[in-house]
Amino acid sequence: MQSAITNSSVTSISPSRDGFRDIVERHQSRVFSIAFRILGDRGTAEEVAQDVFLALYRNLDRVQSQEHLLSWLRRVTVHRATDAYRRRASRVEFAADEFCEEHMRLEGTGSVSQRAFESSGMATSIEQMVSSLPLAQRSVLLLRYQEDLMPTEISALLSMPLGTVKSHLQRALKLLRTKASRQRKEAVHG
């Protein structure tokens, strides 16, 4: 199969159909997963992921290396998914972040059922807990733990101050720990 970008040092880009298919197949799970975890909806996530690859196709001649491609895909996916999330939030006339905070507050009072958590595995629980994080924290957390990027790399990718990235990470981890602990208690005490 013809490769559009063969290795990190090669700068020649072939926008041929086969070469582009190769790129899509290699990066589709990464792009889709970022979009899905930000949006929490498979349909919209697929739409966003397709848009990202279409934008890539139009800008393929500007991509200079494998690293550049990866960084471009991550940045554009996060930004487009965030935009889609905000558009959707404004359409339904409530801020999803506020909803998450309210959800977490109710959890603290035991008003929200944790049956889903109890009946499923830890992985599903973590997925659900991550999806309830505020948008900025979720994006940073995804780039840190799904994409395995260092805070400095996330800072550069999102054009966000390093201190803000670290603060988002700490807050997200703290929230997740609190939720995990609460979930475990509820599981133990029935």
Added chain:
Amino acid sequence: MVEFGEKMQDSEKDGFDPELEAMFEQELRATLQAGPAPDGFADRVLARVDALPRHEPLSWPLRAIRNPVVRGAIAAALLLSVGVGGYFEHKRERQIAGEHARQQVLLALRITSSTLQDVRSKVDGDTTNQQDAN
């Protein structure tokens, strides 16, 4: 998973536990692995790529005119032709003016010559009459 739960229970008594922190992050990393994209995703992306409007290749004069070097050369040629044209026009105007001046000088000379001729005839006529009278 069970180990993580037990550790968490212990840490609630002690507060922050770096080991638990590391385990939690490890768990997070394992859970947040990229999942597979929906079936046929690449085909749908390529179908959208195929549906994009195709740009017809430009003919060579249009392609050439988009080249900044060619544009510069065209601009230089235009400036040069305007300069050269202006020079020749100026030269032609000067030639016309010179010819006009030459014609005027010749006319003046002809008038002067004719006048002198008249004067000379008169002087010659007067001299003959005087000799005849003597």
